[in-house]
Amino acid sequence: MRGARVADIGAGTGIATALLSARGAEVIAVEPGDGMAAQLRRTLPEVPLVRGNGNALPLATSCVDLLTYAQAWHWTDPAHSLPEAARVLRPGGALALWWNTDPHDVPWITEQARRIGRHFGGVYDNRQGSPGYTAPHVFEGVPAVPEHARRTVRWSRTVPLDTHLANLGSHSLFLVHGESAADAFLARERERLLEIFPTGLVEEVYDVLLIVATP
Known part of the structure; x- marks a missing residue:
């Protein structure tokens, strides 16, 4: 990774960007949203940031070794974003996509998903995994990759309860049902x-699904 030229697309507030930079990569962040870009500039002032999205990358042809999409590929139209990825990658470059899922074998997480489903009158599967779960919709349009280029990696973090609840409340199901239902x-x-x-x-606890493709 050290010295590699990396473009982090849909960089958001720069969570993945910072980790890539810490591993010695020369990272450029691409982010379309005003608020996200402002936060990224505050937290990572040393990282170059350009405004744009994966459907029309504001990058030169054959300019990066690695393109990363940290939970951002699903915001693109693969009919445009895949050719764009192929255009900006150098020969031998790769496209890395990952997506966090809630593991099916952690009891409190599974029970929480059930409670959310009951409260909002449906099945809550925002990130809920299951045995063999591959979340195909979040990798839509990417060429099939061999097994050695696909990984599921478990990781965890400890956060204050308020942080956990704020993150939960930001999910689309909570937003579409309105503030009063979410607050309750x-x-x-x-x-x-x-x-x-x-x-x-x-x-x-999360299981992150990772694929590395060569478009």
């Missing part, structure tokens, strides 16, 4: 999670 669920969920995590620190 989150208030009850706070009480339930304090029974599991009495210190107020929540251990979130």
